[in-house]
Amino acid sequence: MKILQKEFSSKSFEVKASNKNMRKAYKMQLVMAKAGDIEGKEPVLQIQQALDVTDQLVDFISSVLKLDDDQLEKLDDLESEKTIKIANHIILRLMGLTDQQIKESEEEQKKEEKK
Numbered sequence: 199m200k201i202l203q204k205e206f207s208s209k210s211f212e213v214k215a216s217n218k219n220m221r222k223a224y225k226m227q228l229v230m231a232k233a234g235d236i237e238g239k240e241p242v243l244q245i246q247q248a249l250d251v252t253d254q255l256v257d258f259i260s261s262v263l264k265l266d267d268d269q270l271e272k273l274d275d276l277e278s279e280k281t282i283k284i285a286n287h288i289i290l291r292l293m294g295l296t297d298q299q300i301k302e303s304e305e306e307q308k309k310e311e312k313k
Contacts, residue, residue, distance in 0.1 A: 201291050203284060205276065206269040215292050219262055223289045226258045230282070252278065255285050262288055 200210035213219065233251045236244045259281070260270055273281065290300050 199291060201263070201288060202297075203263065203287075205280070205284065206263065206265060206272055211263045213262055213288070213292070215294075219292055222258055222262060223292045226254065226285060227289060229254050230285075252281070255281050259285055259288065262292075 199213055199215065201213050202210045229251055233247060236247055239247070256270075256273055259265070259273060263269075265273060273284075276284075287300060290303075291297075295303075
């Protein structure tokens with residue numbers, strides 16, 4: 199499948215929904231789900247978990263899209279929120295959603311947040 203990430207290239211990345219990439223996507227989802235459960239943890243553990251999530255997000259995006267050094271540097275310069283959004287987009291594409299379905303889902307989520 200082709201995944202377009204304008205932050206790194208004007209061309210689409212060719213990504214296979216291989217078992218390897220699916221495992222990476224599931225692991226990333228698990229990491230992000232666990233990251234939401236930091237309440238009550240000591241500050242040092244919270245910071246360590248945040249660092250681990252950031253590192254794993256960058257590793258996930260870099261390995262699935264096979265970013266070169268220049269693209270990896272651009273990824274490192276992005277804000278956390280944008281990095282999470284890119285990772286989520288890749289995961290959803292690997293799960294079979296189209297760009298249009300992802301866009302509609304994001305719009306629906308924005309509407310729900312406004313309520």
